[in-house]
Amino acid sequence: MKLSIVQFTPIFGDKQENLRRIHAHSERIDADVIVFPELCTTGYFFQNKEESRFHAETPDGEAVHFFRSMAHNHDAMVVAGFAEKDGDKVYNSAMIISPGEPLRIYRKTHLFYKERHCFDDGDTGFFVVKHHRHDARIGTMICYDWRFPESARVLGLKGADVIVCPSNLVTNVWHIAMPARALENKVYVAVPNRAGEEIRGTEGEKVKFTGRSVIYSYNGSEMAKAGDEADEILTVEIDPLATRDKSFNALNDIFRDRRPEMYAK
Ligand code: ACM
Secondary structure, rough: OOOEEEEOOOOOOOHHHOOOOOOHHOOOOOOEEOOHHHHHHOOOOOOOOOHHHHHOOOOOOOHHHHHHHHHHOOOOOOEEEEEEEEOOOOEEEEEEEEEOOOOEEOOOOOOOOOOOHHHHOOOOOOEEEOOOOOOOOOEEOOOHHHOHHHHHHHHHOOOOOOOOOOOOOOOOOHHHHHHHHHHHHHHEEEOOOOOOEEOOOOEEEEEEOOOOOOEEOOOHHHHHOOOOOOOOEEEEEOOHHHHHHOOOOOEOOOOOOOOOOHOOO
């Protein structure tokens, strides 16, 4: 089974150009699961709720139609971050779309920095989606969710073989934690990050995105890694069934050995 992630640089507020770039990248991909970064259709650094609502879309909007058609054309599961509007709420969301399957949407649980001014707290919780052709279960979290080991743990306990994490990361410290999430849950972890920078607001505040997208194997090792600036597509062959046996010797199993009764605060 082939998994691809796409690193690229969206232009803030220019959805048509971003969709054009995403489409051009997708033309070069042949994979069963294709994952794009957080907020990949709009760019990231919204300044307030009015602005994020203006750019956000409902699930019957252009972005979902666009990625549904990509999923159909590639016969692939596609995961892509977008700004989602639902009534008076706006979420930092990821769509999970497979051909012929109902749309699933994950809404980011842990909001980072000024996202708090622009988005509502995600209310979907973490869940796992079965691949439409392969025996594979994909769980989604978004960017800053990585700082909370509970995010990946819950996805692991719910049966994820692969955790995908559409991201707009602004540091490099996550390279310490994400491989640990892979190892301690024995799951693949795929992190499509974006590159470039955005300068926004009256003070001209700059955020710089750090690229270096990675796919980690379930032992925490790097299977593929991008550079920090250029657009890149990373594709690896994965074996989802290899993640299911959580034992690592005759007596230890990382999920069966858990003792939740000892973890109460
Ligand atoms: C982030 O959550 N976009 C850092």
